[in-house]
Amino acid sequence: MWANTLQEAAAFIRERDDFLVVSHVQPDGDAISSTVAIGWLLAKLGKTFTMLNEGPVPSRLQYLWRSEDIVTIRNDEEPKRQYRLVICVDCADYARIGRGKAWVAEGAEILNIDHHPTNDGYGLVNVLKFHAAATAEIIIELIDAMSFPLDKDVATAIYTGLLTDTGGFRYSSTSPEVMAIASRLLTAGVNGPELAELLLERMSIGQMQMIQRGLSRLAFTPDQKIGWIWVTSEDLAETGATNEDLEGLVNYPRNIEGVEVGLLFKVNGETSVKVSLRSAGKVNVAAVAQHFGGGGHVRAAGCRLTEPLDEVISQVVSVVRKALDEHE
Numbered sequence: 001m002w003a004n005t006l007q008e009a010a011a012f013i014r015e016r017d018d019f020l021v022v023s024h025v026q027p028d029g030d031a032i033s034s035t036v037a038i039g040w041l042l043a044k045l046g047k048t049f050t051m052l053n054e055g056p057v058p059s060r061l062q063y064l065w066r067s068e069d070i071v072t073i074r075n076d077e078e079p080k081r082q083y084r085l086v087i088c089v090d091c092a093d094y095a096r097i098g099r100g101k102a103w104v105a106e107g108a109e110i111l112n113i114d115h116h117p118t119n120d121g122y123g124l125v126n127v128l129k130f131h132a133a134a135t136a137e138i139i140i141e142l143i144d145a146m147s148f149p150l151d152k153d154v155a156t157a158i159y160t161g162l163l164t165d166t167g168g169f170r171y172s173s174t175s176p177e178v179m180a181i182a183s184r185l186l187t188a189g190v191n192g193p194e195l196a197e198l199l200l201e202r203m204s205i206g207q208m209q210m211i212q213r214g215l216s217r218l219a220f221t222p223d224q225k226i227g228w229i230w231v232t233s234e235d236l237a238e239t240g241a242t243n244e245d246l247e248g249l250v251n252y253p254r255n256i257e258g259v260e261v262g263l264l265f266k267v268n269g270e271t272s273v274k275v276s277l278r279s280a281g282k283v284n285v286a287a288v289a290q291h292f293g294g295g296g297h298v299r300a301a302g303c304r305l306t307e308p309l310d311e312v313i314s315q316v317v318s319v320v321r322k323a324l325d326e327h328e
Contacts, residue, residue, distance in 0.1 A: 006145040020083035025098035029164025034089035054098035065153040090135040092116035118295030133173035136161025155188035206241030227253030228263035254278040
């Protein structure tokens, strides 16, 4: 039962000390929010912990509680130490913590908290709720199970995770339960309009320039049911943009009327391409991503291929085309 799973996670935390809290590479709103929410819970319990990520905290998320304390792994940096107790949040699989694996001791005990349907249950304790809108939604249930009252700091973190992973409470994952939680968080002092402006509306110059470059390369299949754009690491360098500025770019082809699947190809060097996939609902893009060793959600997923861009586009579009044909 779910209540038993939450109590098992609570016991994992209460009965141990000295934790590493880590989320997935290129962290988004839910990843960082979930990291600091677990950190907040550990702090309330008087536990020793380190928050870590391979990538930096996006600038627009640096208002979150103790986000400045999240250790960013520098290139080729040796771990300061290894941890025997690890809490992974929002990581569909263990490999998603990237270079954070070097900070994990062999045989470490892992608490795995996640909402991705492709999660394979790699933890000693697995708190998996695949229909949850965000990992942050699971964490507030854990906080409730441990009988901690919400304050504005953790409420803001949970709200941030929900807001970003539901696309501003617009995606199909926005359940009555999610809205009830959002109401609680607003009552706890969260400034909803301010966060919506910061996270959903405001745009950097670099982001706008990357949108311009991406849309200049917009392409479709002949029936215009699959659309895609591509950008390169050179584009980022020339515009001064960061990976953070690519967030939401995949939605532009997806939002075009008639398009069932939108794709973003981000080229790193000659033979490394990161692929983001978004579905209007007919295609399970998590299954497409899994075909290429990635994962995610039914409507939002990603993977990475090590081949030239033209070949990657051909392969991914072909698999998406097959999935779309099978549905129709």
